[in-house]
Amino acid sequence: MQRNPPIPEAVSSAAEDLKNMEDFYRTLVMKANSGMAILQDEKFIFVNPSLMDIYGYREDDLLGRAMVEFIHPEDRDQARKDAARMLEGQSFTPYNYRVVCADGQTRSVAETVTPISCGGSPAVLVNSMDVTELVRLRKQLVDTQSLLLKEEQLFAIGTLAGGISHEILNPLNIISMNIQMMEMDAWPPEKTKAMLAVSARQVERIEKIVRDLSAFAKPSKGEFIPLNVNKLIESVFTLISPKLRLSGVEIDKQYEGELPDIPIDRSKMWQVIINLFSNAIDAMDGKSEKRLLVATVLEKTPEGDFVRIVFSDSGKGIDEKNISRIFDPFFTTKDPGMGTGLGLSIAFGILQEHRGTLHAENNEWGGASFVIRLPVHPA
Ligand SMILES: Nc1ncnc2c1ncn2[C@@H]1O[C@H](COP(=O)(O)OP(=O)(O)O)[C@@H](O)[C@H]1O
Ligand SMILES: [Mg+2]
Structure with a gap:
């Protein structure tokens, strides 16, 4: 009878470290108060719960859809321009636009975007803050x-x-x-x-x-x-x-x-x-x-x-x-x-x-x- 060779201790602890690390980052992203998303070809491939809260949509409603669909039509052009400038490293200040939420209401968000790589392909990391109240006060x-x-x-x-x-x-x-x-x-x-x-x-x-x-x-x-x-x-x-x-x-x-x-x-x-x-x-x-x-x-x-x-x-x-x-x-x-x-x-x-x-x-x-x-x- 052939037995599996025992896993060397060093490997097992490395795997555990990796798992711990993954848990740590997952918690960070899932519990973050700001909305986070990853886009590929302008479509959502990942959204965190805070982003779902802002948009009022469930994960299934968002994944696979183009982010721009959710931006208020009047703000789309400007948001695209602002995002492009930030991705090219020409701007570092968050930009604002309105999101049309699931209930038809609009919310104002302040956003930053960062170019990243995901699964070996280029992607965009999106960070969104709900600033509706701030915009109203202003x-x-x-x-x-x-x-x-x-x-x-x-x-x-x-x-x-x-x-x-x-x-x-x-x-x-x-x-x-x-x-x-x-x-x-x-x-x-x-x-x-x-x-x-x-x-x-x-x-x-x-x-x-x-x-x-x-x-x-x-x-x-x-x-x-x-x-x-x-x-x-x-x-x-x-x-x-x-x-x-x-x-x-x-x-x-x-x-x-x-x-x-x-x-x-x-x-x-x-x-x-x-x-x-x-x-x-x-x-x-x-x-x-x-x-x-x-x-x-x-x-x-x-x-x-x-x-x-x-x-x-x-x-x-x-x-x-x-x-x-x-x-x-x-x-x-x-x-x-x-x-x-x-x-x-x-x-x-x-x-x-x-x-x-x-x-x-x-x-x-x-x-x-x-x-x-x-x-x-x-x-
Ligand atoms: N020509 C002046 N001589 C002395 N004090 C002045 C003069 N102009 C303005 N001030 C002072 O500056 C203050 C602010 O002026 P202003 O902003 O025009 O408001 P207000 O005239 O309504 O008080 C005045 O209350 C006064 O104390
Ligand atoms: Mg006066």
């Missing part, structure tokens, strides 16, 4: 942010409203007085022409204000148009000067004569300037001497040309301890209802969009100076 954040932007813009418009109604009522009064006079029986007809000319100018004044205001109130189209900064500031002055006059502010304008046009998102830059003006007016509240200097300077540097806009007020200045915080969202030293604390943080963001900067310091008048710097040729 969207909520973006929605809230745009709501807040709107609120700050409304606030800026509110700041103007008093002055503007004054600015419109004035020319209207002139026109109505002219009409009353022209209606008088004894009115010399030769004077009518001059009166009409005056009225026409007043109508133009109103038109300009309404045009400026409605352009400002419109949401920005994100267009950068070459503009002259001096003219831009002047158009804000049309809107804000009644308020400046009412507050008793003495204005000093020092414009650089020749400024090149620079690409600017008009309604956004308006918002910046209006906020700087209204902050200055607030800061000078209660001061006996209210001075506001608005200056533009063309700065030529080896790094390129810049337009600098300086707003210097003779207000109460900024507390040293606050100077690093004034650009933080919601930072305000104003009473509730008087400020949103968003103006400067929005202004800061808008200047970043223009590749420019916004900087604050206290000045020799004891007030604050805000300096905008805009590149003439933004990269």
